[in-house]
Amino acid sequence: MTTYPRRSHRSVSCGIAAALAALSTPMASAHMAVEGAGEIGNGALHPVMTPAHVLLLLGLGLLLGQQTPLDLGKRLRVFAPASAAALLFTFTGTIREINQPVLIALSLCVAILVALEKRLPRFVPEFLCTLTAIGIGIDSAVETGDTGTILKTLIGTWLAMNAIVFYIAICASNGADKQWAKVGVRILGSWIIAISLMVLAFSLRK
Template identity: 45%
Template sequence: MTVQGMSSFMTGALHPLLTPSHVIILLALGLAVGQHIPLRLGAPLKVFAGCSAIGLALTTTGRIAGVHPGILSGIAFAIGGIVAFGKKLPFAVPAILLGAGALAIGLDSGVEKGAAWTVFGTLSGTWVGLLVYLVNFAFYTSLAAEKKQQWLQIGIRVAGSWILAISVLMLAFALRK
């Protein structure tokens, strides 16, 4: 979708915030990554950046129309569960969920046909926006987690439970159709 008066790059950068399923996955991923202190974004960001770039690149082939909302809701549900339970998992589990979330968001962010430069600008903006939002969500979560105050830890876990509830509602709406 395009936003009138904005460049293709800015339209792409805002896209993840204008799609509810993308916002909920990004928020869940940010909470999951930021929950573990000290914050280490190197490996998670490499996984997320690579998979989202692959997903966005695959949308240019025209063979992928989008991702079923049930899949997006399922990914949000799984990540929200990790946040809600607050358990530290082996790196492979969050890495798989980071990759799945990034790939799903990328595949669901297809651009309508247009000039090659416009499509490239929009997809580039989406990619940069995804990375910026993930880093911000993770960073601010880690600031709260570093405080070692129990109420902040509980707040993060409550946010995870809300993500679980929202993803179940989104899944119900997706399966209703």
């Protein structure tokens, strides 16, 4: 079992504030080049500039942080290789897209579990880690660029995906013994539900 030191109220507050900021940031559904960021930097920005991705990563991180004891190392050993494999599929051209409503529906399911704050059987978080990693990875294909540029961009995306889940899970776990923080996580889960329903409605309308 992997253990992590507890942080202060301020750390938990900063984590939740960062999550809310991510949700309120204008996003796009494809890789967008930010001048001066470089290939890895642009790849890292992709998960936080895509509505379905940021909702799903945030929801998964909160859900993992709610589970006690926190066995984040084991979950990341599932998430990291699964996301790498999915990104590799896009790199080789094997699979290059996934329907957005599928990702949004998955984020909705994860958010419902967060809002309910239920302790889950061990295999459920790992299964959700696998689905999330594969779904976002496949949906992160780079449309143009030479081999080196595409590879660096996907590496940036992989690093950001794993870092976001890790950080959000740690923040949520640090509030596990604080009632106000637990309520805050559940409220954030409810917000993800509402936003997921809105984004799903727009996706289906298109």
